[in-house]
Amino acid sequence: MKHRQKLLIILIVLSLKTLAQSSDIQKINNETELVDGSIYILRGFNYSTSGTYSFDGSLVLEGDSLYQFKRVEDLIIAGEKSVGYTNLWKLCKINGQWGLMNLNYGSRFLSSSRNDNNNSFSYLKKTFDSSCYVKFVGSGNDMKINVGGKDFIYYKTTYYTFYPPTTKKIMDVQICRIGNPVILFDEHRDLEKISPVVVTIKLAKTLKNDDVNTFVVPFDIHDYKTVFGADAHVYLPTDYTDYKISFTELGDNDIIKANTPYLLEGKFNSGRYVINNVMLDFNGDKECTYNVGKLTIHGVYKMENIGHGDSYIFNGQQICKCPNTQNVYIQPYRWFFTSDAGPFDGKMMKLVYNNNETTMIAIPYVNVSFKKNIYSMKGIKMNCDESQLHHGIYIINGRKIMK
Structure with a gap:
């Protein structure tokens, strides 16, 4: 019995030592x-x-x-x-x-x-x-x-x-x-100013499989396939003419650049995304901007209400405009865009990937009149009619409804 107790104590001490080293x-x-x-x-x-x-x-x-x-x-x-x-x-x-x-x-x-x-x-x-x-x-x-x-x-x-x-x-x-500080970037928390430092980052951001995900971060990501998954595809907006937004897919060895907007599509690893050895230096601005033709893309680092503005967002499989909506909140590490040429009809818009028009966004859609107040579970007002909602749970006129 004493031998077993002694062995148990040794195992506990060793486990605590291992924890201290790993921390x-x-x-x-x-x-x-x-x-x-x-x-x-x-x-x-x-x-x-x-x-x-x-x-x-x-x-x-x-x-x-x-x-x-x-x-x-x-x-x-x-x-x-x-x-x-x-x-x-x-x-x-x-x-x-x-x-x-x-x-x-x-x-x-x-x-x-x-x-x-x-x-x-x-x-x-x-x-x-x-x-x-x-x-x-x-x-x-x-x-x-x-x-x-x-x-x-x-x-x-x-x-x-x-x-x-x-x-x-x-x-x-x-x-x-x-020795190796690990910090959390959470889409539910505004990003504050951070002094220059080399850290490991855990990114808590929702990425939906087989859907359109806008993405922007204030640091470079090398080897993005390892971070997000082998079936993740990353697209950079490169041109805008005649209502067509052109995107170019990154190669497997390309780098996701800091303060640059991307679309992520495909299938993603689950859980938080770990990015090692990040040189981080963030000035605390609420957003960054990136120009593509006459479009200005706004990358968000602090939750922002873009309601009542000539702004456009990706919402699932649609492009939505937010001029007559009071509250449209964009969470950190996402982006929306505006047109320097003024408002335009989103129904005419097309997305072009690697010089080929794609059906990844099946129906670019704009609607500025609503019969009902419809919100996602994240509090984003849905700029569409109830009949056009995708499957999921929504808040419609104050009640949770599953579609």
Whole structure:
């Protein structure tokens, strides 16, 4: 029995060691272990329970920004899990002083400046001054993180913050280096500014098999067949004349370019799409634009309402116009287009792929009058009559209806 218990303990220890290695998180025990330009997370650690907690930020404003540290369950960077990029910090050495720059809000440094809102709030400052100077005092489990002359602690049960040394802390704050940070790009969340960094990206975006999927991202994708699937086809809009939008299919070895609109069609791998070794540098703009003839294509990075505008979207197997519709929301990593020549009759439009007209879009369709309020389950108003809906669940006059 004792032999079995001993064996079980050994197996548990080995499994924990394997998890720690796969997570690629290295706790820093001494300032000499720090590397300028590397990516880190800050987390609270309770030695009595061995519990760890990372943090996330909110209330980021223009200029110098309030930053609220909230307790969230620690995310292990392994398997299918990733860390939100608001949790990632780049360690920078400027004029001999350490600083922690938040990746999410680019060129803003953690600061212990006083504020009149709440001691649970701190600043992210655009100006790197003495309130942003970071010192690492001590070593091992006793190492403290000091920002602008104040210790960074985990206070009460909710917040990280800066308090005088007399204030009782609940947890120590650790700084941990991440060798291969993994961040999540989610179509349900607006993309904020990100400072230059090399990361692995997990893209949470819906791609429908055998349908038309507009696609745009702010980074290059190499070997797209590996990412999306061997049967994925990628088309780049290359010309627009006489109501014909021409597309050219990418070769298997071509690169999906940053801030460039594409149509994706075919059959796709399931789950989140992993793109490794991405050089990411995003300026925070809500959209990018790309001109094809007299068409302007708008790639979306923050959810956008294009209702009441002369805009055109791909909606399943149709092209729809949105002039008299109040709310037409486009999620991130999709695109819509407008005409520099003014409104046109979408019924005349055709799509041309590799110099051959295709029936991939069977009936380009435009309708600006509706008898019923029809929305998709994602909240996009359907610019068509009920009889023209494809199979699926819709919200029609406030009720869920399956067609």
